[in-house]
Amino acid sequence: MKRLTTSCLLPVFLVISNVAYSFNTSQKLVYDNHDYISSIKSVQFYQSKEEQSIPILVLNNNEKLLMSFDDLRADNRTLYYTIEHCTANWASSNLSALAYIEGLTEDRIFDYKTSVNTLQLYTHYSFQFPTDGSMKPKLSGNYLLKVYEDGDQTQLLLTRRFYVVTREVGISTKVIPSFEIDKRQTNQKLNITLNLGNIQVNNPYQDIKVIVKQNRRDDIQEILSKPMFIKNNQLVYNDNQTLDFDGGNEFRSVDLRSFRLLSEHIDQTSIEEIRKFSLVADRDLLNETYAFAFDEDGKFFIRNNDFGDSAIESDYAMVKFFLESDTPAHDEDVYIVGLFNNYQQTEENKMTYDSSLGAWVGNLLLKQGIYHYTYTSTSENANKYNGSHFETENTYDILVYYQRPATRWEELVGYGTLVSTPNTRPN
Structure with missing residues (x-):
């Protein structure tokens, strides 16, 4: 990898960029975390008590979810939101809104502000949900939040689960080494026991479904429908073959909190219509031994050390990533992923291979903050550039669904989280 020459940060002049963002008059609904137009950036959606936590509410509790996002069209739009109940597999439950919503079936977003002292102009929207006197979920389960323009649900801006x-x-739950000898150094095996409490389950093999996700990733999850055995109103999932996850590696990170005092990960800077940063090249970690590094398991945090209000005084930069690689596999694609883009593989975060640099290269438009990210490959080994280790600290979310007799929907009756911190190496 040829190292780029570091240059000094150039003086800043305000430049207003006239960029046309695509917007179709009618958007096809996707039951996923999805942005429908390219101007929507920096979407955050979490339980208000803990930043970047999984967006989950306890039924009939006073907890709230916080939603915020930027629109780079930088004008003031009339935006609304609503919710829809979904199955455990993220399809519509086909229930009437009156069956799962208490109060109004849609609400308007009134809290919006224009960015201040930024090269990249934007409008920042935010709201908390549910609110008193507005809409409130009446059933447990999966839900899709929809944000759209002018009260027209075909003009979608974003959806979030x-x-x-x-x-x-x-x-x-418990984390143990894999039962497979060749995976004991690389994998994390989970054992799970459910205590059904007062729920009377007639057929646990059909009525109970367990979904386990690693680091909030839909592409790294397992769905369980058959326990290994049943005892004393408990369901035990501890067979040798299931819940055996690649440990992966600790996430990499980049600190973009200040555009004045640059972090050591930034190698080169320039300013045109917006700031442009080139990062120090990331190493291929496939064959390296495990080394602990503090990370936030793919999360990102909007922060600004230059000005006071991170929401509207944080600027954007086009950030260029480099990943060292000698020879890519045939027909291989590599993506930069994290919670900031929901780990999705799109053209926006797809990298290209530069043989003259001996590296994969990718560009992302990011708001000031701290980003924890990783690389994923479409080759047979998704962790091709990261390596995989039993010792890696990962966060696992466990979701338990129950379909009661004579009902048409699945209830979410249990949720747990596990941070894997194995304190002994496998034998």
Whole structure:
């Protein structure tokens, strides 16, 4: 990898960029975390008590979710939001809104502000949900939040998944090395026991479904429908073949909190219509031994050390990533992923291979803050450039669904989280 020459930060002049953002008059609904137009950036959606936590509410509790995002069209739009109940597999439950919403079936977003002292202009929108006297979920389960323009649900801006739980089922978990000898150094095996409490389950093999996700990733999850055995109103999932996850590696990170005092990960800077940063090249970690590094398991945090209000005084920069690689595999694609883009593989975060540099290269438009990210490959080994280790600290979310007799929807009756911190190496 040829190292780029570091240059000094150039003086800043305000430049207003006239960029045309695509917007179709009618958007096809996707039951996923999805942005429908390219001007929507920096979407945050989490339980208001903990920044970047999983967006989950306890039914009939006073907890709230916080949603915020930027629109780079930088004008003031009339925006609304609503919610829709979904199945455990993220399809519509086909229930009437009156069956799962208490109060109004849509609400308007009144809180918006224009960016201040930024090269990249934007409008910042935010709201909390549910609000008193507005809409409130009446059923547990999966939900899709929709944000759209002018009260027209075909003019979608974004959708985000969230959960409502009743916590009727207790969950206990344990991380152990894989039962497969050749995976004991690389994998993390989970054992799960459910305590059904007062729920009367007639057929646990059909009525109970368990979904386990690693680091909030839909592409790294397992769906369980058959426990290994049943005892004393408990369901035990501890067979040798299931819940055996690649440990992966600790996430990489870049600190963009200040555009004045640049972090050591930034190698080169320039300013045109917006700031442009080139990062120091990331190493290929496939064959390297495990080394602990503090990370936030793919999360990102909007922060600004230059000005006071991170929401509207944080600027954007086009950030160029480099990943060292000698020879890419045939027909291989590599993506930069994290919670900031929901780990999705799109053209926006797809990298290209530069043989003259001996590296994969990718560009992302990012708001000031701290970003934890990783690389994923479409080759047979998704962790081709990261390596995989039993010792890696990962966060696992466990979701338990129950379909009661004579009902048409699945309830979310249990939720638990596990941070894997193995304190002994496998034998």
